[in-house]
Amino acid sequence: MSAKLWLFKADPKEYSIDDLANEPNQTTSWDGIRNYMARNLIRDEIKKGDKILLYHSNADPKGIVGLGKVVRSAYPDDSALDQTSAYYDPKSAKDNPIWYMVDIKLVEIFPEVIELRELKDTRGLEKMMLTQRGSRLSIQPVRESEWKIIMQLASKVK
């Protein structure tokens, strides 16, 4: 089975692609997902080897900033059990975890951000979840055709 394609959003004020670049082995656990739709994707669909577009939201410029890959499939998000964590969730329990995370590793930082504006203006990306009005899901599936177009946009600026 071939790798699936995803887009992971992050607010760079909280966690940016540069933070990922500075991690040991440029790898981190993608914790803190507290939305059930995103959780279902993480837990059930996202597997080791899948490829990821990394997106900066609430930023200037906002857009796709690079690529990552999944290096560990879903396992319980222990930040949900940590009372000192901002992601603590009292409904979660060690023997019955609600929330999951995957580990991701940096693949590439694009030399320039592919801005949301540009994505919205690009033919073939009209149906991409990211470009839809009011789309807030922080983990999104990406179509093969959309991935290819974005790779072309990324190579143009090199």
Place this chain on the structure above:
DNA sequence: GCCAACGTTGGC
């Protein structure tokens, strides 16, 4: 800073 869109909560 505003506010539309959307998910979640909680009263009933």
Place this chain on the structure above:
DNA sequence: GCCAACGTTGGC
């Protein structure tokens, strides 16, 4: 189980 109220996301 419905749905209004509320909180959050995130583009503008």
